[in-house]
């Protein structure tokens with residue numbers, strides 16, 4: 541067996557290590573995690589622990605470190621901005637990185653017509669940006685209702701919980717939650733009750749919307765649809781190509797706004813800046829967070845300027861939104877994505893990853909589907925005939941991969957999907973190594989008859 545670096549620590553280092561490890565129990569259990577690692581530094585696709593062990597991080601901190609860990613250009617921008625001004629509050633003054641970002645980000649808004657301009661409202665977390673999107677839709681339309689989609693995850697504040705339906709753990713025991721929120725089925729081809737084809741799943745979802753309008757809510761009371769272009773927490777579910785365009789059409793018919801929650805799919809994750817760019821469906825409001833500032837807390841919404849301007853001064857805001865250091869990190873993130881061709885790399889590596897995992901998983905017990913777009917790949921475990929979810933296999937793959945120094949995450953309502961989320965800077969060699977680890981892990985699970993430790997929290 542390999543000697544672990546922890547076996548060769550000096551007494552001092554070992555004492556230091558024990559001190560850090562002992563402190564872990566002070567962190568509240570609500571932060572459930574499946575590793576016990578204490579990390580010291582990160583670089584590109586890699587995380588290094590206080591013991592000097594290196595892990596290939598294909599969680600990207602839940603889809604955040606798109607430019608890789610501690611990209612030198614991002615780190616330098618943060619250091620430089622911190623030395624100038626850290627907090628220059630948005631209700632009081634302007635700051636340079638904020639003004640730059642307000643100019644550059646709107647140019648990325650998908651589907652702007654000639655002469656149209658977009659604007660940005662900046663906040664700190666994904667949930668906060670979802671709140672801003674829903675508030676803007678209600679405020680501007682003076683309509684109360686929002687329709688979200690089953691399996692969607694939108695965050696953990698009260699409105700975001702009410703909009704979320706990817707798992708009861710995110711909203712159970714927190715009622716009452718804000719009202720006027722309805723849910724329609726997301727087209728989930730593998731689990732579609734009327735047949736496992738794109739067409740059947742699409743028809744099923746659209747029919748359910750009609751039923752919602754006939755039974756629960758008048759369409760002209762609906763302010764917005766809120767939808768993830770690809771389900772994230774809900775299982776890395778890629779909808780049929782016709783879904784977002786069909787939703788756009790229903791929205792236009794009834795004067796409903798279309799909000800795309802791109803918190804997980806955005807900033808190049810799927811090989812385009814925004815996943816909605818894959819579809820012919822312009823969002824009215826786009827929600828962003830996660831990779832936006834490479835790990836500094838920054839989120840926001842983008843919308844056509846005339847819509848965004850409907851918010852009267854004071855109608856929305858927040859002390860920290862648009863923090864100067866976070867804005868500098870976001871500008872550096874945009875620079876790195878352009879300079880290093882990361883959208884192309886995400887597309888190319890995504891295809892390599894998807895094909896590789898499909899090859900490695902072929903014939904393995906319980907693998908119901910390998911799907912994804914760009915560097916957003918999911919492996920769903922389920923019984924081949926009943927589709928009963930098999931979270932113990934997803935948890936087993938996580939554990940076996942972890943033992944081989946590859947970090948992955950689960951998702952899906954029953955934690956039955958393993959999601960693979962490399963940073964956009966990942967290389968051919970890293971992808972190949974992750975694929976072979978996943979192959980070895982699946983083989984080890986088959987060899988042990990699928991007997992695996994319990995699934996970690998998703």
Ligand SMILES: Cc1ncc(COP(=O)(O)O)c(C=O)c1O
Pocket residue numbers: 602665666667668670693694695696768772773801802803804805829830
């Ligand atoms: C699609 C989506 N929306 C919203 C959120 C909430 O973001 P945050 O955790 O930053 O509040 C997430 C987080 O995973 C997400 O994936």
